[in-house]
Amino acid sequence: MRKLITGAVASSAVLSLILIATNGCGVSKMNKTEELKPVEIRQYEGTKLSSVDDFRENSIRGPQQVDIETYRLRISGLVKTPKNYTYDEVINNRQHYKKTVTLDCVEGWSVTILWEGLLVRDLIAESSPLTNARVVIFHAYDGYTTSLPIDYIMNNDIIMAYKMNEITLPAERGFPFQLVAESKWGYKWIRWITEIELSDDVNYRGYWESRGYSNDADLDKSFFEQ
Amino acid sequence: MKNITKQDLSKRITHLLLIVVTVLLLITGFGITEFRIVEPLTFGLLTKSLAFKIHNNLWIPFTVLLGLHIFLSLFKTRR
Numbered sequence: 001m002r003k004l005i006t007g008a009v010a011s012s013a014v015l016s017l018i019l020i021a022t023n024g025c026g027v028s029k030m031n032k033t034e035e036l037k038p039v040e041i042r043q044y045e046g047t048k049l050s051s052v053d054d055f056r057e058n059s060i061r062g063p064q065q066v067d068i069e070t071y072r073l074r075i076s077g078l079v080k081t082p083k084n085y086t087y088d089e090v091i092n093n094r095q096h097y098k099k100t101v102t103l104d105c106v107e108g109w110s111v112t113i114l115w116e117g118l119l120v121r122d123l124i125a126e127s128s129p130l131t132n133a134r135v136v137i138f139h140a141y142d143g144y145t146t147s148l149p150i151d152y153i154m155n156n157d158i159i160m161a162y163k164m165n166e167i168t169l170p171a172e173r174g175f176p177f178q179l180v181a182e183s184k185w186g187y188k189w190i191r192w193i194t195e196i197e198l199s200d201d202v203n204y205r206g207y208w209e210s211r212g213y214s215n216d217a218d219l220d221k222s223f224f225e226q
Numbered sequence: 227m228k229n230i231t232k233q234d235l236s237k238r239i240t241h242l243l244l245i246v247v248t249v250l251l252l253i254t255g256f257g258i259t260e261f262r263i264v265e266p267l268t269f270g271l272l273t274k275s276l277a278f279k280i281h282n283n284l285w286i287p288f289t290v291l292l293g294l295h296i297f298l299s300l301f302k303t304r305r
Contacts, residue, residue: 056259106278107258212275224279 002013026064038163041114047100050111050164052173058107060207061142063172064192071176077137077198079127087176090162094118097159106213106223107184116178117161121154133198136181137206141192146206148181148188150198158182160193185217237298244291247284254281 042049057063068087075083097119102112124136129150137147147220152158159180162169169175181188189207209215214223230238257264257277264272 057261058261060262062262208275211273212279224275 014106038167040167042165044100044114044151047114049100049114052113052164052167052170054109054111055103055173056105056107056109058105058143059191060144064141065171066141066176066192068176071194073177073193075123076195078133078200079124079198081127082128083127085178089187089225090118090123090177094122097157099157099159099180099182101159101180101182103186103189104219107186111156113164114166115159115161116163116166117159117177117180118161120158120179120196123160124150124153124198127198129183129198132200134202135204137197137199138190138193139195139197139205140190141194144192144207146179146188146209147199147204148184149202156182165169172195181217183219185213185219185223187213187223188217233298233301240291240294240298244288244295245303247288251281251284251288254278254284257281 040049040052042051070085073083073085073087073090075085096116097115097116098114100112100114102110104110120136133150135147136150136153137145139145144158148158160177161180162175162177164173164178169178174193177193178191179193180187181190187206205215209217212225214225217223253264253272254277257268257272258274258281261274261277264277265274
């Protein structure tokens with residue numbers, strides 16, 4: 001019995017030594033700071049939030065990988081001073097806003113997300129829009145386009161989001177920027193925004209709009225042209 | 227062929243139409259959610275918007291045919 005106990009203690013000691021040796025005594029690892037995957041929040045001010053994984057992938061060319069080093073956001077068209085911002089220039093030194101908004105897709109699913117970003121009207125105002133500008137056309141990295149009346153952008157708090165549920169937009173969700181076109185059908189919520197163009201062409205139709213979807217895209221109406 | 231009664235014929239037509247409508251519902255459903263695959267497969271014929279229009283308008287014929295299919299199946303054919 002005594003031999004058995006001694007043997008067990010000895011084997012435990014040897015095993016412990018091996019484990020410590022293979023882990024490098026845990027000293028070098030403790031000094032390193034490893035970045036863990038960011039964790040999204042799922043509740044905000046009493047509102048239950050959907051997950052960033054609850055979206056269905058329905059973009060026209062699949063998720064886009066935007067290189068942030070070369071990325072530029074252009075403000076162009078009917079403006080006095082066209083702009084060309086880097087990602088940091090867009091994000092930094094601006095008032096940021098948070099808002100819980102539900103995206104309703106024409107496919108029948110919806111997600112409620114806490115969006116964080118900046119107001120599109122603030123960005124446009126910096127370029128001094130001309131008085132004849134009527135429509136704001138958004139262009140995306142994958143060639144997708146959509147448009148909204150300038151009055152809708154200026155008279156509502158329309159956010160261009162860079163965060164959702166407190167984490168930076170993942171590539172498949174539209175990194176670097178997604179439009180939060182509240183009270184509009186999902187096809188107006190353009191992802192991977194690269195250009196905001198002001199135009200006087202009230203008949204302009206974006207990707208899905210030119211394929212039969214309503215240009216107004218109001219949630220309380222059908223998304224098909226009547 | 228001459229042994230087929232009117233009841234038989236209506237059953238067959240209903241069942242056949244139900245199959246056609248069900249297949250159409252499935253294809254147009256895929257045309258909505260998997261449009262990046264279905265559109266090139268159909269040589270651009272079944273676009274997402276067309277798939278939506280067909281899919282949304284098929285629920286009435288589908289319900290009617292399903293009802294008929296169940297109703298007609300309750301009666302045994304006389305031989």
